[in-house]
Amino acid sequence: MRATHLAVDPKRLWSTLLETAAIGGTAKGGICRLALSDEDRGVRDWLVAAMRDAGLSVGIDDMGTIYAVRPGRDMAKPPVAFGSHLDTQPTGGKFDGVLGVLAGLEVMRVLNDAAIETEAPLCLVNWTNEEGARFAPGMTASGVFAGEIDKDWALARTDRDGIRLSDALDGIGYRGSERAGARRFSAMVELHIEQGPILEEARQDIGVVTAAKGMIWSDARAVGCESHAGSTPMGLRRDALCAFAELALGVERIACDEGPDGVATIGVADILPSSRNTIPGEVRFTLEMRHPDLAALERMDAAADRLAAAVMENRNVALSIERIWRKDPITFDKTVAATIRAAAEGLGYSCRDMTSGAGHDACLVASVAPTAMIFVPSQGGISHNEAEFTSSAECEKGANVLLHAVLALAG
Numbered sequence: 231m232r233a234t235h236l237a238v239d240p241k242r243l244w245s246t247l248l249e250t251a252a253i254g255g256t257a258k259g260g261i262c263r264l265a266l267s268d269e270d271r272g273v274r275d276w277l278v279a280a281m282r283d284a285g286l287s288v289g290i291d292d293m294g295t296i297y298a299v300r301p302g303r304d305m306a307k308p309p310v311a312f313g314s315h316l317d318t319q320p321t322g323g324k325f326d327g328v329l330g331v332l333a334g335l336e337v338m339r340v341l342n343d344a345a346i347e348t349e350a351p352l353c354l355v356n357w358t359n360e361e362g363a364r365f366a367p368g369m370t371a372s373g374v375f376a377g378e379i380d381k382d383w384a385l386a387r388t389d390r391d392g393i394r395l396s397d398a399l400d401g402i403g404y405r406g407s408e409r410a411g412a413r414r415f416s417a418m419v420e421l422h423i424e425q426g427p428i429l430e431e432a433r434q435d436i437g438v439v440t441a442a443k444g445m446i447w448s449d450a451r452a453v454g455c456e457s458h459a460g461s462t463p464m465g466l467r468r469d470a471l472c473a474f475a476e477l478a479l480g481v482e483r484i485a486c487d488e489g490p491d492g493v494a495t496i497g498v499a500d501i502l503p504s505s506r507n508t509i510p511g512e513v514r515f516t517l518e519m520r521h522p523d524l525a526a527l528e529r530m531d532a533a534a535d536r537l538a539a540a541v542m543e544n545r546n547v548a549l550s551i552e553r554i555w556r557k558d559p560i561t562f563d564k565t566v567a568a569t570i571r572a573a574a575e576g577l578g579y580s581c582r583d584m585t586s587g588a589g590h591d592a593c594l595v596a597s598v599a600p601t602a603m604i605f606v607p608s609q610g611g612i613s614h615n616e617a618e619f620t621s622s623a624e625c626e627k628g629a630n631v632l633l634h635a636v637l638a639l640a641g
């Protein structure tokens with residue numbers, strides 16, 4: 231069989247998706263498989279057995295990440311890596327992360343069936359704790375792998391019951407001896423569902439993910455003066471809520487001005503003292519801004535400061551914005567992205583370049599290996615939800631693009 235005619239087996243891929251979905255499966259058809267839980271151990275055991283069945287050599291690092299290598303003709307070359315994560319949100323769907331791992335397994339099986347040997351070895355990866363639902367933050371193991379998160383700090387993270395990540399790793403028997411980050415990859419490709427509406431609305435099969443948004447998170451306060459709601463004339467008020475409202479609408483405008491890629495969200499706002507006949511003296515709120523272009527993200531950030539200064543002066547209310555976290559935008563590797571695009575076009579699939587608004591393991595690995603991502607459509611743009619759905623035909627297309635991109639990268 232010529233490599234160009236290779237294709238994944240969609241029935242086999244779909245049946246692995248359904249089979250593993252039963253491990254932590256919920257009544258509404260989703261999955262609850264929190265990182266390092268018994269369910270996570272169950273699906274890891276399933277995966278390791280399937281990897282060994284496929285003749286792959288399995289390794290586990292000290293963050294619990296699982297690697298399975300298929301040899302190449304030139305073992306001196308670092309492998310081409312692909313994979314994602316098998317942990318889910320508490321009310322997660324069947325595709326977020328899971329598709330990337332199981333499509334990777336399908337790629338290995340197809341190559342075995344066709345007896346194809348690649349030049350560089352291949353490595354299928356299942357990263358630990360991508361979701362961050364049990365242990366915050368997410369993308370923990372890929373962050374440690376890439377050197378962006380300190381390992382000891384990560385291992386000391388605790389869940390709501392005070393259980394340390396390191397103890398949970400030991401508890402399910404998945405703390406390996408290999409040092410996280412010791413492996414080198416010549417490239418990494420992550421197939422993932424889009425988790426948004428763009429591909430479905432555009433009726434396109436494949437997203438070539440060329441970038442991921444950067445973000446700035448802040449804790450902010452508006453401080454005015456509490457006073458009587460009946461006897462304080464409107465002109466003499468220092469109403470923290472009204473100042474906050476002006477700022478909130480202004481922040482929306484700032485994001486729209488940097489549209490369509492700029493987004494800004496105020497997800498939390500507490501009004502103090504929260505009494506119906508007292509003018510609000512203080513509002514405490516969060517602000518997060520995202521943009522794929524660093525200069526634009528910095529423009530948005532500076533515009534928020536200018537807006538706060540203007541509102542402060544007009545309303546005689548103190549406004550402070552304290553930046554608590556920042557992650558610069560990622561540009562994925564152009565060569566890997568071009569390889570994905572060529573694979574999609576070669577298969578006759580429609581595709582478009584996209585930017586990821588969400589974080590993924592690939593965003594971390596991108597700092598240590600040439601990396602890019604493949605997106606497939608999410609029905610209704612719904613994700614982190616038990617109703618999350620991507621059809622078998624859409625999964626098949628994504629897996630075929632993964633297969634041919636990996637073949638092109640590995641030679």
Ligand SMILES: [Zn+2]
Pocket residue numbers: 315326327360422
């Ligand atoms: Zn995911």
